[in-house]
Amino acid sequence: MAEFTMELNDEQKEVQDWLHGFAADVIRPAAAEWDEREETPWPVIQEAAKVGIYSLDFYAQQYFDPTGLGIPMAMEELFWGDAGIALSIVGTGLAAVGVLANGTEEQIGTWIPQMYGDAGDVKVAAFCSSEPDAGSDVASMRTRAVYDEAKDEWVLNGTKTWATNGGIANVHVVVAVVDAELGSKGHASFIIPPHTPGLSQGQKFKKHGIRASHTAEVVLEDVRVPGSCLLGGKEKLDERLARARERAKAGGERVKNAAMATFEASRPAVGAMAVGTARAAYEVALDYAKTREQFGRPIIDNQGVAFQLADMRTSIDAARLLVWRASWMAVNGKPFTAAEGSMSKLFASETAKKVTAEAIQILGGNGYTREYPVERMHRDAAIYTIFEGTSEIQRLVIARTLAGMPIR
Numbered sequence: 001m002a003e004f005t006m007e008l009n010d011e012q013k014e015v016q017d018w019l020h021g022f023a024a025d026v027i028r029p030a031a032a033e034w035d036e037r038e039e040t041p042w043p044v045i046q047e048a049a050k051v052g053i054y055s056l057d058f059y060a061q062q063y064f065d066p067t068g069l070g071i072p073m074a075m076e077e078l079f080w081g082d083a084g085i086a087l088s089i090v091g092t093g094l095a096a097v098g099v100l101a102n103g104t105e106e107q108i109g110t111w112i113p114q115m116y117g118d119a120g121d122v123k124v125a126a127f128c129s130s131e132p133d134a135g136s137d138v139a140s141m142r143t144r145a146v147y148d149e150a151k152d153e154w155v156l157n158g159t160k161t162w163a164t165n166g167g168i169a170n171v172h173v174v175v176a177v178v179d180a181e182l183g184s185k186g187h188a189s190f191i192i193p194p195h196t197p198g199l200s201q202g203q204k205f206k207k208h209g210i211r212a213s214h215t216a217e218v219v220l221e222d223v224r225v226p227g228s229c230l231l232g233g234k235e236k237l238d239e240r241l242a243r244a245r246e247r248a249k250a251g252g253e254r255v256k257n258a259a260m261a262t263f264e265a266s267r268p269a270v271g272a273m274a275v276g277t278a279r280a281a282y283e284v285a286l287d288y289a290k291t292r293e294q295f296g297r298p299i300i301d302n303q304g305v306a307f308q309l310a311d312m313r314t315s316i317d318a319a320r321l322l323v324w325r326a327s328w329m330a331v332n333g334k335p336f337t338a339a340e341g342s343m344s345k346l347f348a349s350e351t352a353k354k355v356t357a358e359a360i361q362i363l364g365g366n367g368y369t370r371e372y373p374v375e376r377m378h379r380d381a382a383i384y385t386i387f388e389g390t391s392e393i394q395r396l397v398i399a400r401t402l403a404g405m406p407i408r
């Protein structure tokens with residue numbers, strides 16, 4: 001087990017400096033433009049690919065960092081730069097992790113390179129789980145995958161929504177129902193290769209924040225993919241379904257808790273994104289409070305403003321510590337007996353929403369305009385309390401865990 005420390009090691013600090021430089025020099029200056037354009041910032045992704053930030057190697061290196069701090073550190077720095085652009089850069093990684101975690105070696109080797117493309121021809125990938133009638137309630141999913149044994153093909157039909165990079169992705173990872181009796185245990189994930197007939201983009205959403213990140217519906221109409229596109233393979237799926245049926249008969253709790261552990265391990269990464277946005281807004285507010293003078297003195301000389309900044313910084317540091325703890329627990333296989341992953345996501349995302357609103361207040365009229373970045377950061381921050389499980393769902397998971405109740 002990696003020893004716990006509150007400090008990043010030298011190698012991590014070096015990576016952090018490098019990422020911070022990219023966020024400050026490339027991402028932040030482009031943020032306002034791509035927010036206005038509401039388009040995927042391809043030139044910035046290309047830059048990130050050129051320097052090695054947009055690549056499986058980089059993502060995997062952070063993901064497998066034995067201290068658990070690689071991903072939270074990377075997310076915080078990139079999202080400090082700008083949330084919309086950073087999501088365009090890391091969105092592919094979220095889809096790739098689905099393949100890394102559940103795919104066979106052959107699937108990993110075949111599909112992940114096609115998700116990223118290369119520096120001269122970058123591609124993106126999408127992870128499609130949510131549906132119009134299945135958001136928080138994943139078990140209500142309707143997209144069906146039916147096996148055509150004669151052709152060794154899967155046929156998918158349904159509509160996915162809210163997919164980051166949906167429709168513009170080279171590779172889509174789609175979660176579908178293979179056994180409706182088993183609820184969320186009857187789901188499986190499929191690779192939809194580039195240019196597969198039947199997959200199309202539906203509505204592209206015009207959003208409140210993270211507008212540089214593309215979010216759209218994905219429509220699947222008789223989409224046929226080879227049997228080899230089922231993540232993990234048919235044999236493993238059949239074994240898993242058989243086990244789920246047995247456990248469902250025996251009460252089902254062990255299965256539910258295993259599924260929950262996966263979310264506990266991935267939620268701190270979203271918490272780290274929120275910490276990045278919160279820190280960015282706090283820094284702008286701190287600088288402004290030191291230089292803006294009213295009544296003949298900097299506004300930070302007023303205790304009302306200074307205390308607000310003190311509280312903002314305290315919450316941000318507390319959020320980061322919760323995120324780091326949960327990430328460390330995940331990588332060291334510690335049981336999340338109090339849903340510590342959900343705790344970190346809940347606290348960090350609510351902190352980002354609050355701190356970015358306070359930053360607007362500290363900047364006064366300027367904070368309310370697009371001349372300053374804090375209004376954008378506040379719009380961006382709202383997403384953290386919604387995706388990867390809303391704040392209410394985090395509270396529900398924490399409460400049920402504490403009560404020893406099963407989580408649906």
Ligand SMILES: Cc1cc2nc3c(=O)[nH]c(=O)nc-3n(C[C@H](O)[C@H](O)[C@H](O)COP(=O)(O)OP(=O)(O)OC[C@H]3O[C@@H](n4cnc5c(N)ncnc54)[C@H](O)[C@@H]3O)c2cc1C
Nearest residue numbers: 127128129130135136162163164215386387388389390392
């Ligand atoms: C910009 C963006 C990007 C996204 N990217 C992706 C992606 O790449 N892939 C993907 O699959 N999904 C993605 N999502 C979907 C996201 O995960 C869902 O929006 C989220 O899970 C909430 O689902 P919903 O929107 O259907 O809200 P609903 O589930 O309808 O919830 C509506 C409200 O009811 C509350 N609520 C629901 N159930 C309960 C309950 N039991 N107790 C208390 N309150 C409850 C919720 O907290 C919320 O406040 C994205 C969403 C957005 C907005």
